[in-house]
Amino acid sequence: MPSVENSTEGIVNHTLDSFIDSPLFIAGEVKLRIHHNLLSGTETKLENVTRVYAHQQALAQCRKWLDSHCPQVERIAVSSNGKAAKLAAEEPGVAAIASDMAAELYDLDFLAKNVEDSPDNTTRFLIIGSEVVPASGEDKTSIMVSVKDKPGALYHVLEPFQRHGVNMNRLESRPSNSSTWAYVFYIDFDGHFDDENVQAVIKDISPDAVDIKHLGSYPVGVL
Structure with a gap:
């Protein structure tokens, strides 16, 4: 399962x-x-650690702790x-940020x-499949929207959500691979793609969009 979001980073x-x-x-x-x-081989003590290995997300999630306890590492x-754990097992003087497993x-x-750094540190993972999931009654939908390069384009994408009563819970922009300085918007919102009010939003967005890609509708995750 790929991670898509962390409560800290x-x-x-x-x-x-x-x-x-x-x-x-x-x-x-x-x-x-x-x-x-923070893990190490049996011969390495905290005061002897010279390097810490971890995924960049883990390093970021532990930044304050590392600043406080390992400022020179x-x-x-x-x-x-x-x-990172494998490297810590192989190299003396090395530590890793990793799990109990x-x-x-x-x-x-x-x-x-x-x-x-945060005791409530939470990561959201995605389950990926080859087919659209039917409605469960408590769903979230993700779409990707490419907009036309004109004034007010983003407003015309967002306004239908308010008008049709669809709660948007995430908006992210990322560079498009189609051309320089072009962007696509990733939008998460409550409801299933087949819901009547969601279809009304998609219909109203379409005239101002180059492309709308349905990334999936799926049951809301529970912590």
Whole structure:
């Protein structure tokens, strides 16, 4: 499941960008509390750590803790926290930010537990599928909208949501891969794509949009 949003660090841009050319749909979402640990090999103590490896999101979520407890330690972003744990197991003087499972898998010691800056640190993950999910009664919809380059274009995209009583809960802009300085907007809102008021919004947006892509309608995730 790709992560799309964190309560501390916000949106994961790479995940959003992957939908531009993808034929897949969002089939669900999962919200999980995320706890991070500082791990190392058995011969490494906290005062001897010279580098900390972690995914860039994990480094950001633990920034204040690292500033306070490891201010002089080099921080290196890697592809995943699992990769970071593997490096910590192989290299002396190295620590990793990773999970309890990674500690068990790579036989690492805990230098510190729960080093995330926010105790309510939560990440939203997406479930991806090849088909649109039918309405459940409590749904969220995600769309991607490319707008025409003209004054008021974004206003004309947003205004129908208010007029038709559809609650928007996220708006993000990302550079388009079609041309320089062109943007696409990712919009999350309450309701299923097939709902009458949602269809009314889509109809009213269409004249001012270059393209509207339905990314998925799916049950609202519960923490």
